[in-house]
Amino acid sequence: xxxxxxxxPVIEARGLxxxxxxxxxxxxxxLTVPAGTVYGFLGPNGSGKSTTIRMLLGxxxxxxxxxxxxxxxxxxxxxxxxxxxxxxxxxxxxYGYMTGRRNLEFLGALTGPTPRALVxxxxxxxxxxxxxGDKVKTYSQGMRARLGLAQALLCRPELLVLDxxxxxxxxxxxxxxxxxxxxxxxxDGMSIFISSHLLSEVQAVCDRxxxxxxxxxxxxxxxxxxxxxxxxLAVLRLACQAPAGVDPVAIxxxxxxxxxxxxxxxxxxxxxxxxxxAAVNAALVGAGVAVSELLIVRRSLEExxxxxxxxxxxx
Amino acid sequence: xxxxxxxEIYRLHRRFAxxxxxxxxxxxxxxxxxxxxxxxxxxxxxxxxQMEIVGDLRNGLxxxxxxxxxxxxxxxxxxxxxxxxxxxxxxxxxxxxxxxxRPRPRWQVWxxxxxxxxxxxxxxxAFTMLLSLAIGTLCFGWGKLTSVSPASxxxxxxMTAGEGARYILxxxxxxxxxxxxxxxxxxxxGSWFDNALAxxxxxxxxxxxxxxxxxxxxxxxxxxxxxxxxxxxxxxxKAYPIAFDPDSxxxxxxxxxxxxxxxxxxxxxxxxxxxxLWRFVRRDVTC
Numbered sequence: 001x002x003x004x005x006x007x008x009p010v011i012e013a014r015g016l017x018x019x020x021x022x023x024x025x026x027x028x029x030x031l032t033v034p035a036g037t038v039y040g041f042l043g044p045n046g047s048g049k050s051t052t053i054r055m056l057l058g059x060x061x062x063x064x065x066x067x068x069x070x071x072x073x074x075x076x077x078x079x080x081x082x083x084x085x086x087x088x089x090x091x092x093x094x095y096g097y098m099t100g101r102r103n104l105e106f107l108g109a110l111t112g113p114t115p116r117a118l119v120x121x122x123x124x125x126x127x128x129x130x131x132x133g134d135k136v137k138t139y140s141q142g143m144r145a146r147l148g149l150a151q152a153l154l155c156r157p158e159l160l161v162l163d164x165x166x167x168x169x170x171x172x173x174x175x176x177x178x179x180x181x182x183x184x185x186x187x188d189g190m191s192i193f194i195s196s197h198l199l200s201e202v203q204a205v206c207d208r209x210x211x212x213x214x215x216x217x218x219x220x221x222x223x224x225x226x227x228x229x230x231x232x233l234a235v236l237r238l239a240c241q242a243p244a245g246v247d248p249v250a251i252x253x254x255x256x257x258x259x260x261x262x263x264x265x266x267x268x269x270x271x272x273x274x275x276x277x278a279a280v281n282a283a284l285v286g287a288g289v290a291v292s293e294l295l296i297v298r299r300s301l302e303e304x305x306x307x308x309x310x311x312x313x314x315x
Numbered sequence: 316x317x318x319x320x321x322x323e324i325y326r327l328h329r330r331f332a333x334x335x336x337x338x339x340x341x342x343x344x345x346x347x348x349x350x351x352x353x354x355x356x357x358x359x360x361x362x363x364x365q366m367e368i369v370g371d372l373r374n375g376l377x378x379x380x381x382x383x384x385x386x387x388x389x390x391x392x393x394x395x396x397x398x399x400x401x402x403x404x405x406x407x408x409x410x411x412x413x414x415x416x417r418p419r420p421r422w423q424v425w426x427x428x429x430x431x432x433x434x435x436x437x438x439x440x441a442f443t444m445l446l447s448l449a450i451g452t453l454c455f456g457w458g459k460l461t462s463v464s465p466a467s468x469x470x471x472x473x474m475t476a477g478e479g480a481r482y483i484l485x486x487x488x489x490x491x492x493x494x495x496x497x498x499x500x501x502x503x504x505g506s507w508f509d510n511a512l513a514x515x516x517x518x519x520x521x522x523x524x525x526x527x528x529x530x531x532x533x534x535x536x537x538x539x540x541x542x543x544x545x546x547x548x549x550x551x552x553k554a555y556p557i558a559f560d561p562d563s564x565x566x567x568x569x570x571x572x573x574x575x576x577x578x579x580x581x582x583x584x585x586x587x588x589x590x591x592l593w594r595f596v597r598r599d600v601t602c
Binding site (some may be wrong): 089 | 424
């Protein structure tokens with residue numbers, strides 16, 4: 001990838017608005033996806049994720065605003081914009097009466113000349129070898145999801161847009177997709193824009209995330225930054241019983257690099273770098289404090305998501 | 316574009332529904348042949364006592380013409396149902412969005428589907444024509460065509476086999492045009508709505524409604540009738556000569572029946588095809 005190409009965002013949306021009647025599905029969304037990143041796109045059901053993805057791919061026209069894909073305006077220059085894009089939008093749909101391979105050959109032909117080797121490679125990558133000659137109507141939901149990934153990979157895209165790619169996959173399949181996404185990003189240098197409701201998946205594979213709610217962006221940035229882990233501090237929760245005259249708070253506070261220690265309910269809460277957990281434990285045990293439990297409490301993307309969207313259970 | 320068209324044709328003929336029309340055509344031709352074999356006297360008409368036909372009218376060309384005038388009409392109602400599914404069915408199945416995220420201009424996708432609809436209609440007409448010709452020739456032999464055009468007002472025109480074949484080809488071509496008037500409406504509706512069956516059935520419903528209107532005895536109906544394609548839907552049966560040129564003795568081309576039909580069908584097709592394409596290129600794919 002040239003320096004210029006690397007500097008150009010693969011997705012750049014400015015003031016994207018989509019109205020369906022009086023309802024604003026997307027409300028002035030600004031989005032910049034740098035090249036070479038795995039970008040997570042999160043939001044509760046009905047928050048405008050799919051509408052945004054459809055606008056980015058030229059499936060629906062924005063009411064106002066612009067979207068540029070790989071430097072090309074999606075409305076004015078849709079064909080050139082999509083030339084370097086592989087996409088899977090929502091549940092993958094195929095022609096059930098055709099084999100998996102035939103479906104890929106057809107979709108490949110829509111993109112341009114697709115050598116047999118490229119189809120073979122895509123099939124192998126999603127582990128469908130051996131079943132590619134079967135009709136799609138005989139495929140399980142998971143196999144269809146894999147075929148959806150295969151068709152997105154057909155044109156060796158610069159940008160891969162995946163809308164809920166792990167839907168219908170078993171845990172093994174999910175892990176394979178996670179690994180595939182990382183491989184595509186690291187080894188093939190692909191930029192990946194991934195929308196998923198599985199927050200742990202997103203946290204595991206994405207470099208940056210954007211969270212939208214009611215059609216508007218509520219948070220955006222590198223995952224570590226959003227989760228407040230940039231200073232390297234973690235919260236340690238200890239269940240301990242101190243002998244008379246021994247103050248666990250004072251002992252923990254005296255351990256080097258401990259930022260703060262306090263007693264909360266029956267627990268001792270210590271803010272310190274996670275790697276200092278053993279030192280805190282040793283200091284307490286050394287002072288005769290019986291430590292029955294030590295937990296490094298990390299803020300998860302899920303907690304962060306609920307904080308910024310105000311949602312509790314509607315993912 | 317050629318690649319797209321090739322794939323569309325491949326996909327069309329990988330499905331079950333399109334074969335129903337071929338099957339219907341085969342069955343109806345079979346029944347008609349059986350009927351013609353059973354009652355040969357029906358094909359020796361005595362035209363109002365003025366003329367006694369000696370011999371047998373029946374042959375391959377005669378059966379082929381009879382099929383185009385009678386049972387092939389049914390295809391005009393059935394074709395839009397299958398054709399409407401070519402585009403509307405894609406939206407309903409969700410495959411449309413998979414196609415449209417590919418770097419292809421939407422007009423190319425639409426055009427490939429529309430061209431496939433034309434090829435399908437033409438293939439149904441060609442199949443019906445060739446099958447009736449083959450079965451008729453096998454059962455009754457080959458020979459001159461005794462034309463019984465509905466426009467002849469009782470006149471009988473006997474053509475050489477070569478002339479007969481040419482006019483039969485014209486008649487079936489016009490039948491394709493009629494099929495595609497309804498078919499284009501179905502494609503246009505399929506460009507609007509994501510439904511496999513609704514575009515086809517709505518198009519047939521519209522055709523039937525317009526036919527009913529054309530049959531009404533009102534002044535305003537008489538005024539609009541010449542501009543409605545439904546008024547010419549079965550006029551492919553009139554594409555046979557009904558007179559000779561008195562000077563040259565050659566058959567006169569039935570232009571009075573053919574040209575208005577061609578004009579109105581072409582305008583209808585262009586109108587609905589433009590509307591369908593316009594919509595398809597601009598529409599939001601939300602399915």
